[in-house]
Amino acid sequence: MTAITHHIPEPLLAAYAAGTLPKPFALVIAAHVSMCDTCRAALSAHEHMGGAVLEEMTAAPVEAEVKEALMAMLDLAEPIDETPLAKRSGVYPGPVMEALKGRPPRWKKLGMGVKQCILDAGDAGSVRLLYIPPGQAVPDHTHGGLELTLVLQGxxxxxxxxxxxxxxxxxxxxxxxxxxxxxxxxxxxLAATDAPLKFNAFVPRLLQPIFRI
Ligand SMILES: [Zn+2]
Known part of the structure; x- marks a missing residue:
């Protein structure tokens, strides 16, 4: 395997560590983290720093209501389970196997040899596996907002x-x-996209640096 050169941008990792990333994106991040020592170390640093960052944030002058809403949101955030129940199988990392419920992907043909297997689709966006033959372009894929793509093979x-x-x-x-x-x-x-305007208000602010790229 060649070395990984494209990693998780800092704001995304922070949102993931805080548990505020919508599920489809969280799955892609979890899958990358399971494949990447660098990001696993960065995530662990984030989790240890979580409290300090929060203190710093709440020290900034924010309106009481905003602060309250923010704290409530973080309270609601689901803790990250870093030990996926499913084991890696072939090219599919543990978090993907978990989404597949331990079974091989059930591919649906999209034409031109391209296939997809939708793992999760809902208000917060969708995440799917894509199979693209060599030399083939990814079919027209409009994305209204953020799109994360993680390479599992090829x-x-x-x-x-x-x-x-x-x-x-x-x-x-x-x-x-x-x-x-x-x-x-x-x-x-493994590709995740969001449905337009379905992000919660906290995420876009964390992701602003990415939008400016
Ligand atoms: Zn990485």
Missing amino acids: SFSDETGSFGVGDLEVANEDLEHTPVADDGPACIC
Whole structure:
């Protein structure tokens, strides 16, 4: 396996550590973390710093109501379970196998040899596995907001660079890209997108630095 060169941007990792990421994105982050020592270490640092960061945030002059809402949201955040119940199987990391309920993906054909397997779809967005034959472009995929793509097998390239196994691409609506699977084994990706305006209010602020890329 070649070294991972595209990691989780800091604000996304912070949102994940705080438990405020919508489920589809959290799955992609969990899958990357399970494949990447660098991000696993960064996440662990975040979790230890969590309290300090929060104190700093609440020390800033915020209106009482905002503060209250923020604290309530963090209280509601589900704790991160870093030990997935399912084990890695083939190219599929533990968190993906958990979403697959331990079974192999049930692929649906999209045409041109491209297949997908939807793992979760709801108000907070959707997350799916994509199978793209070598040399094939990812079919038209409009994304209204944030899109995370994690490579599980093979590789793809687009206008922003090349992405191999373990690499995470973060794209937003400003990025018009045409990912094409490279030669070699078929490219299998885990991809999450959000439904427009379905983020809770806290997440977009955390993600602002990404939108500015
Ligand atoms: Zn990483």
